[in-house]
Amino acid sequence: xxxxxxxxxxxxxxxxxxxxxxxxxxxxxxxxxxxxxxxxxxxxxxxxxxxxxxxxxxxxxxxxxxxxxxxxxxxxxxxxxxxxxxxxxxxxxxxxxxxxxxxxxxxxxxxxxxxxxxxxxxxxxxxxxxxxxxxxxxxxxxxxxxxxxxxxxxxxxxxxxxxxxxxxxxxxxxxxxxxxxxxxxxxxxxxxxxxxxxxxxxxxxxxxxxxxxxxxxxxxxxxxxxxxxxxxxxx
Numbered sequence: 001x002x003x004x005x006x007x008x009x010x011x012x013x014x015x016x017x018x019x020x021x022x023x024x025x026x027x028x029x030x031x032x033x034x035x036x037x038x039x040x041x042x043x044x045x046x047x048x049x050x051x052x053x054x055x056x057x058x059x060x061x062x063x064x065x066x067x068x069x070x071x072x073x074x075x076x077x078x079x080x081x082x083x084x085x086x087x088x089x090x091x092x093x094x095x096x097x098x099x100x101x102x103x104x105x106x107x108x109x110x111x112x113x114x115x116x117x118x119x120x121x122x123x124x125x126x127x128x129x130x131x132x133x134x135x136x137x138x139x140x141x142x143x144x145x146x147x148x149x150x151x152x153x154x155x156x157x158x159x160x161x162x163x164x165x166x167x168x169x170x171x172x173x174x175x176x177x178x179x180x181x182x183x184x185x186x187x188x189x190x191x192x193x194x195x196x197x198x199x200x201x202x203x204x205x206x207x208x209x210x211x212x213x214x215x216x217x218x219x220x221x222x223x224x225x226x227x228x229x230x231x232x233x234x235x
Contacts (some may be wrong), residue, residue: 027060096211144188
């Protein structure tokens, strides 16, 4: 049996992993929450943001099971299990940092990327499908119209008209007679851009924050593994 201070490390590692099981579930929840919040906007945002959130979910699932594995290794005082656990934690640490960096890198590209994608999808609005649905969702949810200004829709329709999703009330149709009194006149770019940036911080912050907490678990694991190895050598 592990003696003295290392027995304390064993107990701390076991408790740490119980907390980590909860943290893994939290990562899954955070990634899933972001995915759900953005599911209506993926036609506009593409796969970049979805990939970062999906990576967070995947890491959360892996952490959940690795933490259980670590609990068993610590409780059974198995040197091999504890070492495997420590190595797996290092791999997960790298993945979490990658997810966090991906989130922050995309955060810096949001303004340019969102404006570009909005411009492309706005021109395809009349074709229907996902592109028109995502525009209708954005304009209704954020109470806005167009990218920077509602008049941008005139070139899309080739007439003085905006989508009905720009309307402020049910009697509005988006035709010239409703403009501008019955429609939202503020552009969507700034509002939607801020919304995306706020949620990217969730992905980046959770990923990087948990990664650095994980360092404690890695240190505990190596300390316990070292103590177990010495005991085996004595025996």
